[in-house]
Amino acid sequence: MRRAEPSQLIARSGAYGVTSQSLIALSQRAIAGWDGQLVPQVTAWHHTDDVQLIQQYQHLAALHPEAGHGYWALRCWALLIWQPVTLAVLAATQLDSPLDCRELGLHLGENQLPCGYRLTPGAVCSQDCRSLQASANKLREQAGQLAERLGQLIRLSPTAAERLMADYALSALISCQQRMPGLSCEATLQLAEDWLSALHLTGTSRLQQIEDATSGESRLLLERRGCCLQFRCKDGLYCESCPRRKKASFETALN
Template sequence: MNTAVYAPQTANLLAQIHQLLPRLSGRLNDTAAGTFRLGCRNNINDIKQLYEHLQQQHPEGGKIFWSCRTWALLIWQPIYLTVLSVQLLGKAVSLNRFGIITDRSGVAAYSLSPRAVYTGKPSHLVLFAGRQIKATGDHIYTCLREITPFNMKLAAKLQTDCLVSALLFQNTHYTQNSKNELDRLIAEWLAAAGLPDCQATFYLNQTRRTFGFNRQACCQEFRLTSGSLCDACPRLPLSERVYRMTQTESPLHAES
């Protein structure tokens, strides 16, 4: 792994990532109020405010929904950023001092430190990135547990779903790998991040190389008044999930 490059390269990476996925809005070394910064334990209130906002917005959801939704909002940015950086830009991102910028309604953006970008061999980048995802998830989980009980196995399964969704996103829109290549890539990333396996992918459209996968956990949105089971929900029989996703060719990416 080479020495970290400086702020201009990091700023350039932020711009490239935003082009690849506009919902990923990154800032360089943002220290504004409302930033939950990894490695700091004095800003748990930012997570608490997000959790309480979900309580107020969706009182019918209950603790399981509030916990799962808070977790999903906090983990998707670092996971997608890490995957897209390695797979599409050939660079790994250090999530040390990664900032999750929140507001009352949710997660608004993210922040990277100026020396956040690393280069190296592809296999080394995946290993480094996987460890970053694990460390990030561990820290967020520890902070969330101080606010509400949250099952560790459920958290890990939701992380798996998010990571695989990120890999499917880059494959569908950019790399177009074969099923065998994609399955190997997913297994490599999950192993690097210390996450449970997703039991491989399946074709939604073989000609277009679009894929679905066996989601490991329910997002709990069916508990909302306006909610329902999503097409990929593991509460549905696998045959029903495959049928629904085949009709829409949608792997239901997790960038939400």
């Protein structure tokens, strides 16, 4: 039996004329205070200068000296990757439009840390039922280039980088599903499989469907395969979906 295209699983609004400004507005509804702006041209996010990347890493090391290299490198990657991944998923899922990540730039604030994004008018310009695959292809290629550079500059772990990228993609899908009444948990689970496959990240993260004990309604949780190492920071805690959390609870119960 022929499998349904991801766009066929989504209850569309029927809106046309999708633009880069549409995605900026959508992102600001998804995350309050997210700084996105329309500009004539950008330096593509994956072309962030080596000097700027090293400055980001050094700032994180100075800010959290107790956390160690693993955290500094992975946090540097997280700050670079979460916006492109989230925007690509939002554009494909809620606007039925591919995001051309070459037209996406990061806004760098103090100490060169990303604190927003910039889009050109050509970043989002059409509706396309193949928007997921088109967005994922560009994103995968560009993220791979940046990860390779970071691996050389600051010894970023490829496995940890892939897992974190997958986590951001699936987290964005959960956000979409919560705001789209026509997007069921089952359809979102299929989209999760499609995104991970298109990004060549199958098996690096997953969504789990559970039944809410209070309401009885189904909802989705992120089941991560990797740790962001935030717990290594002073006063740091395990994330709710951290795979180390169960291990830590088990060890505590034994002691």
